[in-house]
Amino acid sequence: KQEVTQIPAALSVPEGENLVLNCSFTDSAIYNLQWFRQDPGKGLTSLLLIQSSQREQTSGRLNASLDKSSGRSTLYIAASQPGDSATYLCALRPGRRTDSWGKLQFGAGTQVVVTP
Amino acid sequence: EPEVTQTPSHQVTQMGQEVILRCVPISNHLYFYWYRQILGQKVEFLVSFYNNEISEKSEIFDDQFSVERPDGSNFTLKIRSTKLEDSAMYFCASRATYADTQYFGPGTRLTVL
Numbered sequence: 001k002q003e004v005t006q007i008p009a010a011l012s013v014p015e016g017e018n019l020v021l022n023c024s025f026t027d028s029a030i031y032n033l034q035w036f037r038q039d040p041g042k043g044l045t046s047l048l049l050i051q052s053s054q055r056e057q058t059s060g061r062l063n064a065s066l067d068k069s070s071g072r073s074t075l076y077i078a079a080s081q082p083g084d085s086a087t088y089l090c091a092l093r094p095g096r097r098t099d100s101w102g103k104l105q106f107g108a109g110t111q112v113v114v115t116p
Numbered sequence: 117e118p119e120v121t122q123t124p125s126h127q128v129t130q131m132g133q134e135v136i137l138r139c140v141p142i143s144n145h146l147y148f149y150w151y152r153q154i155l156g157q158k159v160e161f162l163v164s165f166y167n168n169e170i171s172e173k174s175e176i177f178d179d180q181f182s183v184e185r186p187d188g189s190n191f192t193l194k195i196r197s198t199k200l201e202d203s204a205m206y207f208c209a210s211r212a213t214y215a216d217t218q219y220f221g222p223g224t225r226l227t228v229l
Contacts, residue, residue, distance in 0.1 A: 032216050043120075043207060043222040044159070051216070089159065093216070101171040102147055102211060104218060106159040 002027040002094050006107035014115050019077035021110050023090030028068045031093040034104065035064055035075050038087045047088075048075070080114045087111045118142045120221035122208050128227045129198055137193045137224045139208030148191045149209040149218065150183065152176070159207065165191065198228045 003026045013019060023033070032051045036044040048064045050057040050073065056065040061078040077084055091104040121140045129135050141148050150162040163173040165183050182194045191210075195202055205225050209218040 034217065036220070041225075044209075044220040046217050046219060049217045091159070101164040101166060102216070102218065103149070103161040103164055103172055103174075104151075104159075105161065108158050 002092075002105055004090065004092060004105055004107040006088075006090060006110050008110060009108065010111040010113075012113040012115060013080055015080060015082060017080055017114075019075075019080050019084065019112060019114075021075040021077070021088050021090075021112070023073040023075070023107055025071045025073075025092055027094065028071055029095055030068065031095060033064075033066055033073050033090060033092045035062075035073075036089040036091060038089055038109065040087075044089065080112075082114050082116050085112055085114050120208055120210055120219050122206075122221035122224050124224060125222065126225045126227070128229065131200060131228055132197050135195050135198055135226065137195075137206050137208075137226070139191045139193070139221055140189050141191055141208065141210030142212075142219055143189070145210035145212050145219075147211045147213070148183075148185070149211075150193045151207045151209065151220075152204040153207065153223075154201075154204045162193075195226075198226075200228050202226060203228045 005024045034049045035047040038044050048057045050064050050066045063076040066073045087109040089109040091106040123138045148165040151159050153159045161174050163177045164171045180196050184192050205223045207223045208221045211218045
């Protein structure tokens with residue numbers, strides 16, 4: 001059974017420091033993995049999607065890597081700002097494309113605080 | 117930029133009552149989803165919907181739950197007889213054909229008393 005884990009559960013860094021957020025999964029049979037940002041009481045904002053055939057994906061200060069063989073994805077946020085304070089969730093789409101209609105399985109998230 | 121919208125933002129109901137949560141997916145999207153997040157827990161998949169029928173559902177999505185696309189724009193989740201444990205944030209999501217990114221709405225917080 002696929003398990004998705006995010007450690008640590010919470011992280012506090014000073015402004016300007018690079019953020020490294022981890023997501024691990026137990027079954028390497030994944031179709032893609034998506035990183036989301038969740039602000040308190042709000043919805044989920046998609047940040048990056050990385051396909052199973054890709055090693056990394058970049059958007060601005062964000063970079064996500066994927067290593068299926070070791071069951072890990074990492075989200076890097078360069079030069080963190082107080083506005084980056086939020087909970088970051090990873091979610092994977094398990095199996096092959098034909099196995100599912102796109103349901104996502106989520107990790108519990110890492111709560112990030114960037115202090116000025 | 118197009119976005120998924122959900123109404124109401126907060127719904128309070130008595131145990132045993134029926135509730136309908138509404139979602140308007142992004143207009144050209146054809147795949148629709150409901151997820152829920154109980155306070156302090158992971159976001160959980162409930163159901164996916166395509167071509168006017170359920171394509172996949174989780175164990176949580178029992179006979180008390182139903183989904184419907186009553187017209188060309190709305191997508192609803194109905195809970196027939198709410199229980200205390202149904203209290204959660206319910207998220208609607210949609211995605212386009214031949215695309216993988218799911219776009220989430222802001223959620224409806226359901227409180228069952």
